[in-house]
Amino acid sequence: MMTSRVSRLSALRFRTNTPLYFNCTTCRFYNKDPQSITVRAVFQNIKEDVNMIVENDSALKSRFEVVLYLGLWATCTYRIANYLYLRYHLKILPKLLTVAAQIITGVEIHHAAKIGPGLFIDHATGVVVGETSEIGSNCILFHGSTLGATGLEHGKRHPTLGNRVFVGAGAKILGNITIGDNCRVGAGSVVLKDVPPNCTVVGVPGKIKPHGNNNTKLSNK
Numbered sequence: 001m002m003t004s005r006v007s008r009l010s011a012l013r014f015r016t017n018t019p020l021y022f023n024c025t026t027c028r029f030y031n032k033d034p035q036s037i038t039v040r041a042v043f044q045n046i047k048e049d050v051n052m053i054v055e056n057d058s059a060l061k062s063r064f065e066v067v068l069y070l071g072l073w074a075t076c077t078y079r080i081a082n083y084l085y086l087r088y089h090l091k092i093l094p095k096l097l098t099v100a101a102q103i104i105t106g107v108e109i110h111h112a113a114k115i116g117p118g119l120f121i122d123h124a125t126g127v128v129v130g131e132t133s134e135i136g137s138n139c140i141l142f143h144g145s146t147l148g149a150t151g152l153e154h155g156k157r158h159p160t161l162g163n164r165v166f167v168g169a170g171a172k173i174l175g176n177i178t179i180g181d182n183c184r185v186g187a188g189s190v191v192l193k194d195v196p197p198n199c200t201v202v203g204v205p206g207k208i209k210p211h212g213n214n215n216t217k218l219s220n221k
């Protein structure tokens with residue numbers, strides 16, 4: 001059981017061959033005038049989400065199996081809610097979609113969060129992504145991970161994740177902090193401070209260790 005988990009983790013890979021158009025705080029999708037965001041662009045992001053699962057989850061036996069991934073259901077619902085919010089300034093319908101996704105999948109992604117293409121939420125349940133969170137392209141969030149605020153602040157109060165960031169199961173990333181490109185956040189860690197690119201952060205509170213720029217493999221095990 002343990003061995004298969006480890007081998008599965010070792011097989012997880014970050015995609016390096018896709019254009020990285022999310023530059024931590026900006027994304028081509030979000031740089032556009034909201035009025036010019038098309039349904040096609042939304043579907044392109046969903047396609048990238050599917051590709052991210054296919055390329056990173058060795059437990060997947062066929063491409064069609066992705067439709068059974070609750071994480072993908074949550075991501076798709078978020079993308080639609082986010083589109084309705086940005087394009088038509090709707091608030092109630094996106095909120096209803098968010099609540100529906102939360103009831104069905106256990107994942108709560110606020111419709112105003114900014115998420116680049118290629119998000120993979122593995123095992124779905126218990127993931128929370130707050131309103132002012134920003135997530136770069138090709139990131140992985142495991143179950144129980146939280147991108148939250150530290151208290152009851154207003155304005156930008158949730159974390160910003162760069163590109164190809166891996167967040168382990170149960171990790172909590174709190175406050176208006178930035179996690180740089182290619183970082184890995186260990187399972188169960190609590191991160192309260194900025195993390196520079198190419199680092200691993202583990203423990204409570206999170207201790208930062210550089211791991212070089214080897215971003216193609218999640219784990220050396």
Ligand SMILES: CC(C)(COP(=O)(O)OP(=O)(O)OC[C@H]1O[C@@H](n2cnc3c(N)ncnc32)[C@H](O)[C@@H]1OP(=O)(O)O)[C@@H](O)C(=O)NCCC(=O)NCCS
Binds near residue numbers: 005184186200202203
């Ligand atoms: C953070 C992580 C990616 C690091 O992997 P890695 O680069 O292979 O690092 P190592 O396993 O070599 O560990 C490096 C150090 O961090 C420590 N460490 C690793 N993960 C840790 C964690 N989650 N919490 C606390 N310390 C941790 C190790 O004990 C080691 O400490 P040392 O240098 O003092 O010996 C990995 O340990 C992890 O937590 N992955 C999450 C997996 C997950 O969520 N799985 C869910 C599957 S359902």
